[in-house]
Amino acid sequence: MKIPDRIKELRRVRASLLQPHPKNWRTHPPAQRDALRGVLAEIGYADALLARELPDGTLELIDGHLRAETTPELEVPVLIVDLDDEEAAKLLSLHDPLAALAETDDDALAELLAEVETQNDALRQLLDGMLAAEELPVDQDNDLPDEVNVPEAFQVVVECSDEAQQREVYERLAAEGMKCRLLTL
Numbered sequence: 001m002k003i004p005d006r007i008k009e010l011r012r013v014r015a016s017l018l019q020p021h022p023k024n025w026r027t028h029p030p031a032q033r034d035a036l037r038g039v040l041a042e043i044g045y046a047d048a049l050l051a052r053e054l055p056d057g058t059l060e061l062i063d064g065h066l067r068a069e070t071t072p073e074l075e076v077p078v079l080i081v082d083l084d085d086e087e088a089a090k091l092l093s094l095h096d097p098l099a100a101l102a103e104t105d106d107d108a109l110a111e112l113l114a115e116v117e118t119q120n121d122a123l124r125q126l127l128d129g130m131l132a133a134e135e136l137p138v139d140q141d142n143d144l145p146d147e148v149n150v151p152e153a154f155q156v157v158v159e160c161s162d163e164a165q166q167r168e169v170y171e172r173l174a175a176e177g178m179k180c181r182l183l184t185l
Contacts, residue, residue: 008080016072038120048077110151
């Protein structure tokens with residue numbers, strides 16, 4: 001099977017100059033917006049937006065509407081694709097649902113999440129909810145889970161007198177190679 005490469009170029013473009021696709025069907029609830037802001041703050045841009053060039057030279061988004069809307073003042077990475085109206089509509093309709101078809105390896109996800117640290121509340125809520133959102137196997141006779149796999153974790157909670165001491169303890173343990181998280185109750 002011959003698969004065409006439809007990417008023309010990678011270009012950095014001020015996000016406010018990107019035109020939203022008029023048929024964009026995705027909406028973005030507050031939790032997603034907050035989580036995206038958290039990722040951008042902690043990591044930055046690590047993925048390109050997807051757009052096509054219209055006959056008048058403007059760029060029409062296919063993917064990345066929320067990122068463009070969130071950072072209108074920034075120059076962002078944009079993959080420019082060579083698609084006509086029909087092809088752009090097809091990709092717009094299939095891009096996210098195709099990614100959503102991926103399944104989860106719960107053990108691999110639990111292992112990965114054990115390594116991820118964040119100081120952002122929205123990201124912490126998203127990460128904490130990821131394993132809980134996976135469906136547990138259910139016994140058809142009594143509707144109770146057949147098995148619940150809780151990864152073994154050994155933790156120490158240190159109560160500090162103030163934020164300065166908390167930071168000192170965190171930095172000392174992190175410098176020793178310990179995986180640490182800050183928690184304020």
